Amino acid sequence: VRRFRRVVICVWNICRSPIAEAVFRKMATDAGVVDKWRIDSAATSTYEIGNPPDHRGQACMKKHGVPMRHVARQVTKEDFMSFDYILCMDESNLSDLKKKANSVKNSKAKIELLGSYDPEKQLIIKDPYYGHEEDFENVYEQCVRCCKVFLENNS
Numbered sequence: 001v002r003r004f005r006r007v008v009i010c011v012w013n014i015c016r017s018p019i020a021e022a023v024f025r026k027m028a029t030d031a032g033v034v035d036k037w038r039i040d041s042a043a044t045s046t047y048e049i050g051n052p053p054d055h056r057g058q059a060c061m062k063k064h065g066v067p068m069r070h071v072a073r074q075v076t077k078e079d080f081m082s083f084d085y086i087l088c089m090d091e092s093n094l095s096d097l098k099k100k101a102n103s104v105k106n107s108k109a110k111i112e113l114l115g116s117y118d119p120e121k122q123l124i125i126k127d128p129y130y131g132h133e134e135d136f137e138n139v140y141e142q143c144v145r146c147c148k149v150f151l152e153n154n155s
Contacts, residue, residue: 004154005038005083008114009093013043013072015129016089018053019139020114022061022068024147033155038083042075044096049074054129060136075100080107087114087150089125117149118142 006024010017021041028034043049051072052058061068079086080101086109088094094113101107115123125142128135 004036004085006040006085006087006150007075007079007083007109008041009044009075009086009088009097010041010090010125011043011045011093011127012048012129013041013070013074014048014051014054015057015127015136016125016139016143017041017043018068018070018072019057019061019136020087020089020125020143020147021070022066023140023143024151026066027144027147027151031151031155033151036155040079040083041070042073042079044075044093044100046074048072054136056128056133056136057139060133060140064140077104080104080109083109085109085150085154086111088112089114089127091124114146114150115142117146117153119145119149 008017008020018041025039028037049072097111115125128139
């Protein structure tokens, strides 16, 4: 049985991408297909490496009963060679990732915006870091919509 690999990327790996990782892991678990996936998240920057997710994101996940265990890390060259999908949050992430992928000889990952799977057509998942709790709730809701469609399309 082939195991799909999916990593979600944002700038710091403490807000959006850990939420998307946790949401997708719970959906895959609930659907009984989590063993078919390697699920992770990472950052394009080095600023927050080693830190846990933002406390507001953790509170949002707890409210929705979604387990979240993550420590921020930076995307690596190996990620481009080992993951099937690298899904990111905005155009800046997409640009950074495509540049990095061009420097990796055996890059096989399909790099896309996670929002491209949003049935409500909200392409960009906005960074809630400088916002409030409701901004984290919006990220959660968008990730739920996108991850649901992504999982349906790839199961």
